[in-house]
Amino acid sequence: MAEVIVEDKGKGGKKKAKKHPPRLDMTPMVDLMCLLITFFMLTTAFSKSKVMDITLPDKLTDPNQKAPVIAASRTLNIILGPNDKIYWYPGAVKPEEYNNLPPVMETDFSATGIRQMLLERNRALFKKIDDFRQQVISGKIEISQDSTESAVRKLKTDDDTGPIVLIKAYKEANYGNFVDILDEMNICGVARYTFVDIAWYEEKMVEAAAGVAATGTTSTN
Amino acid sequence: MPKIKLPTKTPHIDMTPMVDTFAVVLTFLLLTTTMRQPEPANVDTPFSISETPTPDFNAMTFLLSPDGQVFMNFDNGPDTILKYRPKILVEMGKRYGIEFNEFEQREFEKYPSSIGVPIGQMKEFLNLKEGSARNKLQTGIPLDSADNQLAMWIQYARTVNPNYQACIKGDSQTEFPVVKRVLDILQELNVKRFSLITNLEAAKINLEEIQQ
Numbered sequence: 345m346a347e348v349i350v351e352d353k354g355k356g357g358k359k360k361a362k363k364h365p366p367r368l369d370m371t372p373m374v375d376l377m378c379l380l381i382t383f384f385m386l387t388t389a390f391s392k393s394k395v396m397d398i399t400l401p402d403k404l405t406d407p408n409q410k411a412p413v414i415a416a417s418r419t420l421n422i423i424l425g426p427n428d429k430i431y432w433y434p435g436a437v438k439p440e441e442y443n444n445l446p447p448v449m450e451t452d453f454s455a456t457g458i459r460q461m462l463l464e465r466n467r468a469l470f471k472k473i474d475d476f477r478q479q480v481i482s483g484k485i486e487i488s489q490d491s492t493e494s495a496v497r498k499l500k501t502d503d504d505t506g507p508i509v510l511i512k513a514y515k516e517a518n519y520g521n522f523v524d525i526l527d528e529m530n531i532c533g534v535a536r537y538t539f540v541d542i543a544w545y546e547e548k549m550v551e552a553a554a555g556v557a558a559t560g561t562t563s564t565n
Numbered sequence: 566m567p568k569i570k571l572p573t574k575t576p577h578i579d580m581t582p583m584v585d586t587f588a589v590v591l592t593f594l595l596l597t598t599t600m601r602q603p604e605p606a607n608v609d610t611p612f613s614i615s616e617t618p619t620p621d622f623n624a625m626t627f628l629l630s631p632d633g634q635v636f637m638n639f640d641n642g643p644d645t646i647l648k649y650r651p652k653i654l655v656e657m658g659k660r661y662g663i664e665f666n667e668f669e670q671r672e673f674e675k676y677p678s679s680i681g682v683p684i685g686q687m688k689e690f691l692n693l694k695e696g697s698a699r700n701k702l703q704t705g706i707p708l709d710s711a712d713n714q715l716a717m718w719i720q721y722a723r724t725v726n727p728n729y730q731a732c733i734k735g736d737s738q739t740e741f742p743v744v745k746r747v748l749d750i751l752q753e754l755n756v757k758r759f760s761l762i763t764n765l766e767a768a769k770i771n772l773e774e775i776q777q
Contacts (some may be wrong), residue, residue, distance in 0.1 A: 520737030
């Protein structure tokens with residue numbers, strides 16, 4: 345293609361030195377193309393972003409409508425605080441007792457923080473899901489990808505031991521925290537969790553724990 | 566006996582077929598990659614373990630910038646004749662008493678990235694030629710309760726195409742009140758299932774370590 349073969353027919357018996365076909369050195373071109381191909385292959389494979397589905401509870405528009413009552417013993421309140429901190433407390437708080445609010449525990453997004461806390465409380469279900477997945481991977485159970493997911497969903501709906509997590513966000517939290525906490529729910533296989541509005545007494549509890557002034561300025565620590 | 570003369574030159578490898586193959590592969594990759602258009606705001610999405618790919622069609626995406634501006638993007642639908650975007654624009658125009666002509670509708674249809682222009686400036690925005698001048702008008706969609714244009718956009722988008730799935734693309738640093746506001750608007754309009762756009766990352770858990 346690139347090499348043009350020039351053949352000298354030789355005129356009138358005059359002996360000429362055979363002309364060498366001109367050669368192009370293609371090596372740099374090949375190098376460049378290699379680089380470009382690598383670049384395009386990597387970018388096409390990794391650029392596709394993923395989505396995480398979430399469902400919000402119904403908005404209570406009717407004042408007579410009451411929020412569903414959940415067992416306080418299984419309730420776990422997680423509040424996203426300022427500076428990538430998480431505050432949590434188990435059970436429910438009565439707003440009447442605002443003078444004597446229970447303390448909130450502080451943790452963070454590391455593997456030994458919130459993840460450990462959640463797994464401790466959700467171990468039974470997490471183990472069930474994990475065992476099931478291991479069996480699928482090792483080939484003991486032959487099942488398609490879709491059925492695996494629905495089987496895991498079934499395990500989750502049947503579960504009645506794990507915590508019911510209520511996720512709330514303090515006003516100084518950021519979107520990254522929100523995604524991270526939902527991701528932790530998926531990682532730890534928490535069956536029941538939802539995102540709800542933060543209550544005024546919970547804001548107070550976070551402020552007390554984080555040392556944030558009630559005006560909402562950033563904390564000093 | 567004549568001596569055999571050994572060639573002294575280094576052997577030459579013909580690279581031409583290799584170049585040909587590479588050219589073909591390169592062309593293929595060039596054509597198949599979807600060029601991502603620069604968004605009006607720089608957004609670094611957070612990471613999650615979710616592996617569901619982003620929907621190609623029937624997605625309305627809300628871009629939440631780190632400084633709290635909200636932009637939106639609707640796709641035109643899986644078929645070129647559906648033209649969801651101009652339909653939504655016309656509906657929006659009717660609501661706010663603005664008439665968009667053919668040209669403006671076409672401009673809106675083919676605008677490649679998210680739009681965050683108040684409806685009052687939409688006409689000016691669509692008639693501008695230059696990208697930089699356009700970007701100056703991208704101040705974010707108003708969403709306070711007095712002038713909640715975002716709710717209107719969502720409402721008309723869902724009237725035109727009820728299958729639109731709401732996607733939220735936020736920066737990790739976007740402050741929560743903005744996110745909350747958008748979630749509230751979605752909830753009020755009865756959009757309860759939606760997707761958060763994230764990047765993939767792997768999570769490693771060691772059960773034994775945690776059980777101690």
